[in-house]
Amino acid sequence: GRTITTRQVPTPPHWTGDFTNLSPEDFQEYAQMVEEFAAGAAEFRQEISELVQAQYKERRSRLRDEYELRIQQLEKEEAERRISAIARFESFLAKYPRDPSYSPDAIFRLAELYFEQASEDYASALRSYDADVVAYEAGELKIEPVQPEHHYEKTIALYQRMITEFSDHRLIDGAYYLLGYCLNEQGEEDQAIVQFLELTRRFPQSRYFSEAWMRVGEYYFDSDKLPESLSAYLHVLDDKNSNYYDKALYKLGWAHYRLNQYEDAVKRFLQVLDYSQQKRAEGNADGSDLETE
Numbered sequence: 001g002r003t004i005t006t007r008q009v010p011t012p013p014h015w016t017g018d019f020t021n022l023s024p025e026d027f028q029e030y031a032q033m034v035e036e037f038a039a040g041a042a043e044f045r046q047e048i049s050e051l052v053q054a055q056y057k058e059r060r061s062r063l064r065d066e067y068e069l070r071i072q073q074l075e076k077e078e079a080e081r082r083i084s085a086i087a088r089f090e091s092f093l094a095k096y097p098r099d100p101s102y103s104p105d106a107i108f109r110l111a112e113l114y115f116e117q118a119s120e121d122y123a124s125a126l127r128s129y130d131a132d133v134v135a136y137e138a139g140e141l142k143i144e145p146v147q148p149e150h151h152y153e154k155t156i157a158l159y160q161r162m163i164t165e166f167s168d169h170r171l172i173d174g175a176y177y178l179l180g181y182c183l184n185e186q187g188e189e190d191q192a193i194v195q196f197l198e199l200t201r202r203f204p205q206s207r208y209f210s211e212a213w214m215r216v217g218e219y220y221f222d223s224d225k226l227p228e229s230l231s232a233y234l235h236v237l238d239d240k241n242s243n244y245y246d247k248a249l250y251k252l253g254w255a256h257y258r259l260n261q262y263e264d265a266v267k268r269f270l271q272v273l274d275y276s277q278q279k280r281a282e283g284n285a286d287g288s289d290l291e292t293e
Contacts, residue, residue, distance in 0.1 A: 026092075026095070026096070029092075030092060030106070033085070033088050033089065033092065034109070079120065082113055082117060083117075085109075085113055086110065086114070086117070089106050089109060089110040089113065090110065092106050093106050093107065093110065098165060100166075103166070104166040104169040104171065107158050107161060107162050107166075108158075108162065108171050108174070108175070111154075111158035111159055111162075111175075112155075114152075114154040114158065115152060115155045115178075115182065118151055118152050118154070118155060119150075121151070122148060122150050122151070125148035126147075128148075129145050129146075129147055129148055132145035133145055149186070149187070150182075150185045150186050150187075151186070152183075152185060152186055155178075155182050156182050156183060156186075159175045159176075159178055159179035159182070160179065162175045163175055163176065163179070172203075173199055173202070173203040173206040173207075174208065176195050176198055176199035176202070176203070177196070177199055177206075177211070177212060179195045180192040180193070180196045180199065180212070180215070183195065184215070189219055192219075193215075196212040196213075196215050196216050197212075197216060199212045200212050200213055200216075200235070209235075209238075209239070210235075210236045210238075210243075210244045210245075210248075211243075213232050213233070213235040213236045213248075214232075214233070214236050214247065214248060216232040217229045217230075217232030217233040217236070217248065217251060220232060221251060221254070221255060226255045226258055226259050227259075229251070229255050230252060233248040233249075233251050233252045234248075234252070236248035237249070245275065246272055246275050249268050249269075249271045249272045249275060250268070250269070250272050252264075253265045253266075253267075253268035253269040253272070
């Protein structure tokens, strides 16, 4: 079956200083930072979406080139906004490291910005790598290029800090999920699973619950720990409205098949078909994308 999808980052020490209340001026600046952050991101996504849709509809080469140049300009502007926002959130957290009302949100937003920056750095490194591979295969480079890796250390450190210092914050389940996600992207699967399991233990009502169990199931499935994967996938079935419900059924079928439990495997595969037909009856024309599997 297909898979659906260590550098150890130390947990920052617990902050032991005094609470510091925001001054009215700093509160106003913080509110402006958050507003600009949200508005800038939304505007960027909207403009990119409109340009991509226009590019898709317009096939002529000249206009396509114009759209691509505009997208590049928007990406440059977004990068500049990100750098500015990072500096401002860093400055805010340096001044107010543990304000109970505002620091957790600032940490979460800064972690998101660090993640975006790291993802952009990886994409840039990957483009350079692809060009170097072509040059290497053409004999223009003597040393074989090394494929780049994801580096989310800054993001990971902030999520760890949030979990350590603000364990009851309303976004803490998201911190566990995103910490696990970043660790997994860096190749630290064992550490990622620890975070996903802790998420499911602490927050059974979290919107990330089903996806966390799905990732745990995939980890065990790929590690040939099939009984453990069965247990994890079954937790996903607790929520029939989950986007991972049919995927869990499908992977349960594969896990049973690999365990030579053929009757159970057939049962789960048939349930995928039943689920797909039910979705069509409810108005979803595509049913389940796993039906053809």
